[in-house]
Amino acid sequence: EDADRGASADLAVVEERRRLLDEWLAWRSRVEQDVREEREARGLPADPIAGLIKETDESENQVIE
């Protein structure tokens, strides 16, 4: 009986974690999509610093040439 009680308690804990993980993953995918769309709409690069790093590389290449 004790073992049964322990098992059902464990099951409840696992179910609760599953719920929390589902909830988190759903929120993340929603936010990631929203931000992606908003960046696109504002004409911002997907990676905020993508352009900055590339600029540095180009200027270094120019110096070499």
Next chain:
Amino acid sequence: MRPILLQGHERALTQIKYNRDGDIIFSTAKDQHICAWFAHNGERLGTYHGHQGALWTVDVDPTSTLIASGAADNTVRLWDIRSGKCLKVWEFNTAVKRVEFNEDGSQLLAVTEKRMGFLGTIVVVNINLDPEGEQDDEKVLTIECEESKATVAGWSFMNKYIIAGHEDGTVSQYDAKTGEQLDNTQVHEMDAQITDIQWSPDRTYFITASKDKSAKLINAADLEVMKTYVSDTPLNSASITPKKDYVILGGGQAAMDVTTTSARQGKFEARFYHKIFEEEIGRVRGHFGPLNTVAVDPQGKGYASGGEDGYVRVHQFDKGYFDFEYEVERQYRNQSQL
């Protein structure tokens, strides 16, 4: 996790920051200089001298070209990482407690202290990421904190909001362009100071640390508290780990505030919690005093803590750290692989 001990400061640490690649660590302390270290071996890369008071804060721009620092000498200074040269000094009326670059390094915010005759403020300046270029004198935005002074602040995703944590335990959301306050929410216990704010990698949510012994995970868009991490000691710092869903909390009660030795033991530890399940999963000891600052490598390979004891401890995460997962997480991982 055997740590590397960085000995270069003579006073209590105040802030630690990794650069974006995670290979350099910057640290500030009350001893008036900034240190830069190689993260993989703890070798000191350099020091930056010039401030005339305790240093409270440091940040590195996203391209790892410049660092900014704020100090008790009422200045913010901008430094060329490579040459160690001070490129710019901005003067304020009071001490500067926190600086942070925005996501593209085009602007810097500074949180100034409240003092008789001066309200606490959040000030924004423009940044030129070219170390050879001119820096602008002008303070392009000043937010005055009339209700309760800001203790920490940072920039959200898309440089859309400035988020501030206050002395009274509230969090504010400001329009980062106009400075208009859009929201203010009591997220921590009333008058429990917010001691730290650190961002998720995409800056859509952040973690706060508070003297009320808890840390909170908060949505930057609506200031909703999504998670709470309950500790047994006042917290000074909190950080979100990339790669794994953990958060790391640091704090501890100063010796003078504790009556018995036993109460003090075990408090000076970095505490790891599962970010989603809110459960504590481990502790790392080592410091001889409260942890004033914790920072995580943005590449997820390790973390560093800075103590009231004057030491920085750098830890590389080991296999056990990466392998650990809850049964539920394992199931999800297997499902997504199918």
